[in-house]
Amino acid sequence: MQNNPNNAIGVFDSGVGGLTVVRALMERLPFENIIYFGDTARVPYGVKSVETISHYTREIAEFLLQKEVKLLIIACNTMASVASQVVKDLSPVPVLDVIDAGALGAIAATTRRQVGVIGTPTTINSNAYARAIHQYEPDVRIFSQACPLFVPLVEEGWLDHQVTRLTAQEYLKPVLAQDVDTLVLGCTHYPLLKPLLQEVAGPGVKLVDSAEAMAEETAALLGELKLANPQRGRPDYQFYVTDVPLRFQTIGERFLGRTLSNVHVVKW
Amino acid sequence: MQNNPNNAIGVFDSGVGGLTVVRALMERLPFENIIYFGDTARVPYGVKSVETISHYTREIAEFLLQKEVKLLIIACNTMASVASQVVKDLSPVPVLDVIDAGALGAIAATTRRQVGVIGTPTTINSNAYARAIHQYEPDVRIFSQACPLFVPLVEEGWLDHQVTRLTAQEYLKPVLAQDVDTLVLGCTHYPLLKPLLQEVAGPGVKLVDSAEAMAEETAALLGELKLANPQRGRPDYQFYVTDVPLRFQTIGERFLGRTLSNVHVVKW
CATH class of the missing domain: 3.40.50.1860 (Rossmann fold)
Known part of the structure; x- marks a missing residue:
């Protein structure tokens, strides 16, 4: 049963x-x-x-x-x-x-309807998070960014390393420039980078950890x-x-x- | 024919x-x-x-x-x-x-018989370069280092980027500490990092590019x-x-x- x-x-x-x-x-x-x-x-x-x-x-x-x-x-x-x-x-x-869960998390978190999504190139190219979020809330603006180095950095264990910090600053710059209030961690590896990403994104951005x-x-x-x-x-x-x-x-x-x-x- | x-x-x-x-x-x-x-x-x-x-x-x-x-x-x-x-x-x-070619290149290049080998974790763990070099010259001392982030960094195109430079400094530190005179680039992705690796390794280290x-x-x-x-x-x-x-x-x-x-x- x-x-x-x-x-x-x-x-x-x-x-x-x-x-x-x-x-x-x-x-x-x-x-x-x-x-x-x-x-x-x-x-x-x-x-x-x-x-x-x-x-x-x-x-x-x-x-x-x-x-x-x-x-x-x-x-x-x-x-x-x-x-x-x-x-x-x-x-x-x-x-x-996990995509549906992340989308629901983003909708619950966003206050100004400006959401950033980061993930692997395959996930970002599939546009799956944007589709899932828009299915619930069509007027949320979404800014996506592929972060191909985050998975190898996590697997290397460089979770609080200057290399990872510099990489995150570079990847997040265009998304943060769009004044997002919420950032979806659209990859199961990224929760391990949460403290570092929160530091780079600043206190004004809520991180949605799709595992949580x-x-x-x-x-x-x-x-x-x-x-x-x-x-x-x-x-x-x-x-x-x-x-x-x-x-x-x-x-x-x-x-x-x-x-x-x-x-x-x-x-x- | x-x-x-x-x-x-x-x-x-x-x-x-x-x-x-x-x-x-x-x-x-x-x-x-x-x-x-x-x-x-x-x-x-x-x-x-x-x-x-x-x-x-x-x-x-x-x-x-x-x-x-x-x-x-x-x-x-x-x-x-x-x-x-x-x-x-x-x-x-x-x-x-490519391993045999790199081994022959290392033997031709080394003057003090102190050779570093860098590659992916799989290549380094296989010990294949060391075996190939020792088959020709058993008394060469070999210092190996896996560099798992180099392939994703090359694929990202960060060939002359501060992130890559910091990563290379960290990976090469233990190998350079052994006073190697030759460094074998034991991965087909690494020739693209040659200028940066030469800069990090310094002029006293000959780089053996296995493609060349x-x-x-x-x-x-x-x-x-x-x-x-x-x-x-x-x-x-x-x-x-x-x-x-x-x-x-x-x-x-x-x-x-x-x-x-x-x-x-x-x-x-």
């Missing part, structure tokens, strides 16, 4: 980035069991065709549904922008995605559907990956903010 | 990086026809298993051999480090690889085997890729140093 409140939440991403969503879920919903799937053998998805991404997305969603998850969370901007309908069409359980926005949306949905886990024991966390790349443990733990155990390798 | 001097040189890489080798070949051997293959749909190879890399490498080598190339150049550090024997075993024409080293080795081999193209017309350049990713044209032209035309997409 898949809508059993005791079942786990299924979270998936093309790699390790989605672990920031898991971290936010662990903090916001400390009694929920979580199963994570990271397609580390086939990352990055950004350069692949829509057909390929849809095919991979379906495979992962089916894998998690077989584990009887009660909710599916697409914690990957690329999959969310091109294949979220594929997941919704096949899933008997509710599906949330997702945890809020999840909490609301579980409450609404009466699917929150009533058990108050130590929750179970399981991590499935398709490969264990170089520095996986180090990077994964940085994203998760705690020890990464129960890692299983799925060979496809 | 594959050992016809009029035939093209086949050069391959997992992505666009190998275009720096093509550029060096164009400059050093201006009458040679070149066929390039970049597996842009499946890049990066660094995170894949040896079996998968060997399988892909074989596919690409066979594709180029069907085009009747007279020489195969493995312009990819990952393929060179794990699958160069696979190519040598199947190829009826000579095979050169490869062009030298190719020129020597073609002379030796009497395979140099005797024709003095405008050579033919053909580029095969498995996908045309975002910013491919811009990045490709930066690597090649000229307009990128005759690009064909191969669907596998």
Whole structure:
């Protein structure tokens, strides 16, 4: 029975980035069991065709549904922008995605309806955040900026480094020049840069962390559907990956903010 | 007939990086026809298993051999480090690889037998440069340093940027502290950073650019085997890729140093 409140939440991403969503879920919903799937053998998805991404997305969603998850969370901007309908069409359980969560977070945060969105080149080029925000609020003005160096900087662990600060100043300059009041961190890697980005953006700009926005949306949905886990024991966390790349443990733990155990390798 | 001097040189890489080798070949051997293959749909190879890399490498080598190339150049550090024997075993024409070329270049350049090697984490972890250098000269001391941010910085085009300079200072510090006299640029992206790296390393360190080293080795081999193209017309350049990713044209032209035309997409 898949809508059993005791079942786990299924979270998936093309790699390790989605672990920031898991971290936010662990903090916001400390009694929920979580199963994570990271397609580390086939990352990055950004350069692949829509057909390929849809095919991979379906495979992962089916894998998690077989584990009887009660909710599916697409914690990957690329999959969310091109294949979220594929997941919704096949899933008997509710599906949330990180772009929708970020869009709702931006709408809740903005006061002057001037919103900046930063992400990888693939996400920014897909225009998915702008579409999602405009679906709810057509008159919000959106200023987007691709920040291709942020993912490698986060993976290098230079979270409070002068190189990262200079890079952020350069990337954010055109967005800040548009006098935005809200900045959406449209990539699952970016929550780790939040203190530095807040410093560069200044106190007048609210940062919308899509991992936190997702945890809020999840909490609301579980409450609404009466699917929150009533058990108050130590929750179970399981991590499935398709490969264990170089520095996986180090990077994964940085994203998760705690020890990464129960890692299983799925060979496809 | 594959050992016809009029035939093209086949050069391959997992992505666009190998275009720096093509550029060096164009400059050093201006009458040679070149066929390039970049597996842009499946890049990066660094995170894949040896079996998968060997399988892909074989596919690409066979594709180029069907085009009747007279020489195969493995312009990819990952393929060179794990699958160069696979190519040598199947190829009826000579095979050169970028690691061997860089190793020979380092041996020719070093005076005090203190050599630094920089590359991606995968290349550095494979220890392939050290093995190749020690095969020729066992008493050379080698100091390696992975520089994971250099590839994204090059792809961003920040070739003479303060961010890149600070990053290089940080990465090179431990290698320079070992008083190396030679530094091997063990990644096909790095030749674009050569002026900046020379500035950071200082005038006392000779940089070995593996693209140039490869062009030298190719020129020597073609002379030796009497395979140099005797024709003095405008050579033919053909580029095969498995996908045309975002910013491919811009990045490709930066690597090649000229307009990128005759690009064909191969669907596998």
